[in-house]
Amino acid sequence: MRILGGYGERVITPPFLGIMAGYDKRKSPAKGVHDDLYVKCLVFKKEEEIFVLFSLDVLGVDKKLVDEIKTQVKSLVNIPGEHILVCATHTHSGPSEIFWGKDNFNPEYWNFVVSQCKNSFEEALNDLKESALWYGKKEIYGIGSKRNAYSAERREEGIKCKFFEVRREKDEIAIVNFPCHLTVLDENNLYYSKDLVQGLKLELEENKIKKFVFINGAAGDISTRFYKKESTFEEAERLGRVLGKEILGERPRMKKIEINEPKWAKEIELLLKYKRNFSKEEKERKKAEILQILAQINDKRARRDLESALIVLERPDRDFSKIPEVIKRGEDFLKKIKISLWKMGDIVFVGVPFEIYYDTGLKIEKMVKEKYKKAVVLVLGYCGGYEGYIPPSENFSRISYEVIASPFEEDAEEEMLEALRKELN
Incomplete structure (x- = not known):
């Protein structure tokens, strides 16, 4: 039975100049638009089953936004919610007014984004055409690396990029899954951009690929920090074009994938415990420790992680009572988390609402491939929610920005992996 693929897109650039998301140090509102932000929608249909993937050019998509987008999709077609994945590209040059419950939350803009997602889905439905799926992969060097690896030797490994082409009679849709913080542009940038x-x-458009979807991955500790030459739009474009050229260079080696049975989608639920707020004394001790380490580091790029950790320690204490859908048990606060699983033939999508480390993504891929030997595994970060960092437990033995910023206890990564392991077994 043939598979149909469809594509839709809509601009979601704010019609106002508001506060931008991504950097604590950036206080000034946006001054303008460098390049438009989009929602991209990809729809697959096989027989009577429909699978929908959204990718939004924003820092994150919280559960409130995800749920409403799913509601709007289900108002048009009768499909289960687990057949719908909503992801963020994690650009740090997008709007902050999109997050429900924040002081600067803008309901009009939020409704606009939801409406544009619905419109992009309708466009993708109307664009459904018989398709063939082709797959490629490449180790990418010179763009992203582990940003907390202070020695050059530890940064030498390539970062896995996986990509598909949905080839149709008259065009193709590219899908790019590459884990990397979109932070070429730093806190000094005041223009909306996809980075x-x-x-x-x-690069893709110049090579006649007009339709594409970017999906971030296990990017929690991956960034362009050690490869970008400067924080400019020209540099962001250069690195993006390098990625495009690497992908295009692999096209002759891409392999066709048949989407046969079985195909299914499900959600895995688990509870994670929030870590308590640091006391004033604990904050002061951690600040002193960070300053002591910083005194030994001269490379300003290597210093950035710990400088960011200092800023996190200045944030107000978390008010757990204001977290949507928080669960209180005695003195503890917990959050119900959903991990998304899709399987379409040999393609397996794993969507997580976290910033997970690159090595965590590799653990997920290994786990899935132990169950499905021929699986092509795509790990989707910032998907289905925006719950923050969950570093591996071994990383809690040293101070880092991600460890300080993580809202959960240090066993969160293992809890997530165990829930996935149980489902696969």
Whole structure:
């Protein structure tokens, strides 16, 4: 039975100049638009089953937004919610007014984004055409690396990029799954932008690929910090074009994938415990420890992680009572988390609402491939919610930005992996 693929997109750039998301140090509102932000929608249909994937050019998509987008999709077609994945590209040059419950939350803009997601889905439905899926992969060097690896030797490994082409009679849709913080542009940028994804877009378009979806991955500790030459739009474009050229260079070696049975989608639920707020004394001790380490580091790029950790320690204490859907048990606060699983033939999508480390993504891939030997595994970060960092437990033995910023106890990564392991077994 043939598979149909469809594509839709809509602009979601704010019609106002508001506060931007991604950096604590950035206080000034946006001054303008460098390149438009989009929602991209990809729809697959096989027989009577429909699978929908959204990717939004924003820092994150919280559960409130995800749930409403799913509601709007289900108002048009009768499909289960687990057949719908909503992801963020994690650009740090997008709007902050999208997050429900924040002081600067803008309901009009939020409704606009939801409406544009619905419109992009309708466009994708109307664009459904008979398709063939082709798959490629490449180890990418010179764009992203582990940002907390202070020695050059530890940064030498390539970062896995996986990509598909949905080939149709008259065009193709590219899907790019590459884990990397979109932070070429730093806190000094005051213009809305897709960051390096803009350069990727330009490179693909110049090679006649007009439709593409970027999906971030296990990017919690991956960034362009040690490879970007400067924090400019030109540099963001350069790195994006490098990624595009690497992908295009692999096209002759891409392999066709048949989407046969079985195909299914499900959600895995688990409870994670929030860590308590640091006391004033604990904050002061951690600040002193960070400053002691910083005194031994001269490379300003290597210093950035710990400088960011200092800023996190200045944030107000978390008010757990204001967290949507928080669960209180005695003195503890917990959050119900959903992990998304799709299986379409040999393609397995794993969507997590976290910033997970690159090595955590590799653990997930290994686990899935132990169950499904021929699986092509895509790990989707910032998917189905925006719950923050969950570093591996061994990383809690040293101070880092991600460890300080993580809202959960240090066993969160293992709890997530165990829930996935149980489902697969």
